[in-house]
Amino acid sequence: MTLMQGIRSSLDPVLRTQQPLKWGKPYPLGQCLEISLAAKRRLREINPASLTGEAAEGHAALAAFLAAGGHMHQVWGDLRGEYFQNAFLAGTLYIDVSNDTVVPTKPPVEVMPFDQARLTPVADFSHYSRLATRYWQAQVVPNHLLPELAPYYPLFAFIHGMGWCLEADSGYMVALTHSQGFAPSREVLALEPLGAAVFNTLAQVLRLGKRWPVASRPAEGRALALQACEQAANANQPLDAKLLSYLGQQVGAVNVQLRRSQSPA
Numbered sequence: 001m002t003l004m005q006g007i008r009s010s011l012d013p014v015l016r017t018q019q020p021l022k023w024g025k026p027y028p029l030g031q032c033l034e035i036s037l038a039a040k041r042r043l044r045e046i047n048p049a050s051l052t053g054e055a056a057e058g059h060a061a062l063a064a065f066l067a068a069g070g071h072m073h074q075v076w077g078d079l080r081g082e083y084f085q086n087a088f089l090a091g092t093l094y095i096d097v098s099n100d101t102v103v104p105t106k107p108p109v110e111v112m113p114f115d116q117a118r119l120t121p122v123a124d125f126s127h128y129s130r131l132a133t134r135y136w137q138a139q140v141v142p143n144h145l146l147p148e149l150a151p152y153y154p155l156f157a158f159i160h161g162m163g164w165c166l167e168a169d170s171g172y173m174v175a176l177t178h179s180q181g182f183a184p185s186r187e188v189l190a191l192e193p194l195g196a197a198v199f200n201t202l203a204q205v206l207r208l209g210k211r212w213p214v215a216s217r218p219a220e221g222r223a224l225a226l227q228a229c230e231q232a233a234n235a236n237q238p239l240d241a242k243l244l245s246y247l248g249q250q251v252g253a254v255n256v257q258l259r260r261s262q263s264p265a
Helices: 002-018 032-045 053-067 125-136 171-179 183-189 196-208 218-235 241-261
Strands: 072-079 083-090 093-096 110-113 139-142 155-159 163-167
Touching (some): 002 032, 032 072, 032 083, 125 171, 125 183, 163 196, 171 183, 171 241, 196 218
Antiparallel strands (some): 072 083, 083 093, 139 155
């Protein structure tokens, strides 16, 4: 605990300067990923000789655990049915170095047995939509605009302070739908066609990019998106580094286009 508290305290001034606001909210709100990634880097770089007391003891215990074949890795999921959260799993120990990124009055660091943390995997895009609606107060709709990307990114979300974005820009969610033959994507894409007002707003913005085929109307977009899921499942293309790189470039470009061309309501 002391080791992680020290790491977090050392990171706060830097991270607060780098991104004082996210989605219109002051640091550390909404920045669990940024804090977790920075802590991961700091933990790798730290000089054990610079540590004293309980921090030194904690680092020595962690180093011994890893040297003996133990594992520590970053995890992401649904925390207690309330919000998305990034944390670390070291053996059976849950380590959250961004515990105050939703409720700023909470302690910045939380450490407990994993079975008490109540972090659960995000099961599908319906689960993702429910949590995004609750956590971000987002408006989440099916991607009936960009059929070619719909198998991997079957949602659009409007987040206050950020605007519209293509979702879910998450390696976990991409791998989940790919591994299940795109059934999670088909489930949300099969919902009623996107409303005309939202469709027209997004279509106008996306067509400015002149980079992606945009459906001409919601019903067509729904049909083409479902067809694209079927084709992707039949193709069974490996989710390798080349495909992941391509997908990352596409979702990044779409969301940059959306941010440049719209004014969040």
